[in-house]
Amino acid sequence: MKSTRFNFGRALLTLCAIFFVSFSFISCQQETETKTEYVSDYVYEYVIVNPYTDSEDYGTLNSNSWVSNYGDAYTFNNASVTYDDGGYGYGWTGKVAGIYGNYIYFKYVTVGSGLDSSLVGKYNAINFKNLTSSSVSMGTASNYTNKRKAYTDTLEEAVKEFTLANGYWTYWGEYTVNNQ
Known part of the structure; x- marks a missing residue:
């Protein structure tokens, strides 16, 4: 036993x-x-997996024209965004390709005479902050120092490249809604 x-x-x-x-x-x-x-990878995948669709609403910015005291303006109409530089030849029109948080990624469709026509078909981003129903601070990722990219070839590259952490925005223009 x-x-x-x-x-x-x-x-x-x-x-x-x-x-x-x-x-x-x-x-x-x-x-x-x-x-x-990783949160950053999740954000990255979110933008790529869920690109902008015509039915997506991106809030107060959509369907409004925003003008600065200097005469330049951003206009958002559903799937497109237009930047009017006030007649200096640096304006452009883009097709919204993706949105995440305060970033709007777009693909250049037309560019002004002061810009290189090879930008058409390339990607860039707009960052905005302090959005209210009547005002916003915003700007397009830029290459002021020639140490950064002025565009990317794909949306995936734009999401990785055009970030606050990479130093693309140090200045945002102040814009108010154009009620005309």
């Missing part, structure tokens, strides 16, 4: 040890998977 109890006890102890070790591995794997999720 003693050997049966001993065998049963040893089998139970072995089973518990196997269960404990298996549970430890499963727990570690789940914790590691959770820790390897």
Whole structure:
């Protein structure tokens, strides 16, 4: 009888040890998977996986023209955005390609005479902040120092490149809604 109890006890102890070790591995794997999720990668995938559609609403900016005291203006109409520089030849029109947070990514459709025509078909981004129903601070990613890109070839590259962290925005123009 003693050997049966001993065998049963040893089998139970072995089973518990196997269960404990298996549970430890499963727990570690789940914790590691959770820790390897990066917010920036999620944001990046969100913009790429869910590009702009004509039915998407991007708030107060949409269907409004925003003008600065200097005479330049951004106009948003559903799937397009137009920048009018006030007649200096640096204006452009773009097709909205993706939106995330305060970034609007677009593909150049037309460019003014002061810009290189090779920009057509390339991507850039607008960043905005302090949006109210009547005013906003915004600007297009720019290459003032020639150390940064003036455009990218794909939306994927634009999402990675045109960020505040990469230094593309140090100045935002102040715009008010044009009620005309």
